[in-house]
Amino acid sequence: xxxxxxxxxxxxxxxxxxxxxxxxxxxxxxxxxxxxxxxxxxxxxxxxxxxxxxxxxxxxxxxxxxxxxxxxxxxxxxxxxxxxxxxxxxxxxxxxxxxxxxxxxxxxxxxxxxxxxxxxxxxxxxxxxxxxxxxxxxxxxxxxxxxxxxxxxxxxxxxxxxxxxxxxxxxxxxxxxxxx
Numbered sequence: 001x002x003x004x005x006x007x008x009x010x011x012x013x014x015x016x017x018x019x020x021x022x023x024x025x026x027x028x029x030x031x032x033x034x035x036x037x038x039x040x041x042x043x044x045x046x047x048x049x050x051x052x053x054x055x056x057x058x059x060x061x062x063x064x065x066x067x068x069x070x071x072x073x074x075x076x077x078x079x080x081x082x083x084x085x086x087x088x089x090x091x092x093x094x095x096x097x098x099x100x101x102x103x104x105x106x107x108x109x110x111x112x113x114x115x116x117x118x119x120x121x122x123x124x125x126x127x128x129x130x131x132x133x134x135x136x137x138x139x140x141x142x143x144x145x146x147x148x149x150x151x152x153x154x155x156x157x158x159x160x161x162x163x164x165x166x167x168x169x170x171x172x173x174x175x176x177x178x179x180x
Contacts, residue, residue: 021077028081035088050085051093051130052078053118056111059099072100098129113175115161156180 025031038048057064061074073079079096086092099110102125110122118126134140158179164172 021080024077025080025084030081031084031088034085034090038090047091049091049093049130049133051095052082054096054099056116058096059103059110093130093133095126095129098125109178112159112161113178114164114167114172115159116163117161 034048034050038050041048055075058074058078061068061072065074068074082092082094099122102122103110108121109119110125111117112119131140160179167175
């Protein structure tokens with residue numbers, strides 16, 4: 001079963017008060033797979049940095065649950081999986097605290113209005129955080145000393161999102177200004 005993406009509500013028992021967190025955590029194949037891959041790469045001189053991508057409902061739990069937890073942790077079982085991965089020697093770059101801090105500081109949303117993917121603000125926040133984490137590598141310093149290999153330019157692109165067609169006409173009209 002997937003670690004962070006639940007396609008059916010039957011797979012979401014870790015989110016509810018009746019969910020057995022320990023049983024759910026024990027069924028995650030990621031607990032064996034990721035440490036094995038990390039060890040395999042380490043033997044070859046390659047570091048693995050595991051970066052789980054939180055779902056929109058993890059960062060904005062009150063938007064999907066009537067009684068969202070006050071601590072902002074909607075999926076404690078996933079937090080436990082990340083703890084277990086860290087205990088097994090996997091380097092985990094956890095976006096949750098970074099995204100929660102960004103959310104608390106206000107500003108534009110971190111997710112797209114009708115799509116579960118990160119909005120430009122979350123992409124920027126995470127890129128900056130991961131770039132800082134990668135500064136320990138010599139090849140990063142060497143690449144920064146080189147002239148840029150590409151140029152960024154803005155463009156106007158309308159992106160309705162994966163869930164747009166499921167919205168009501170009223171909801172579509174509300175988010176229309178946010179789709180560019």
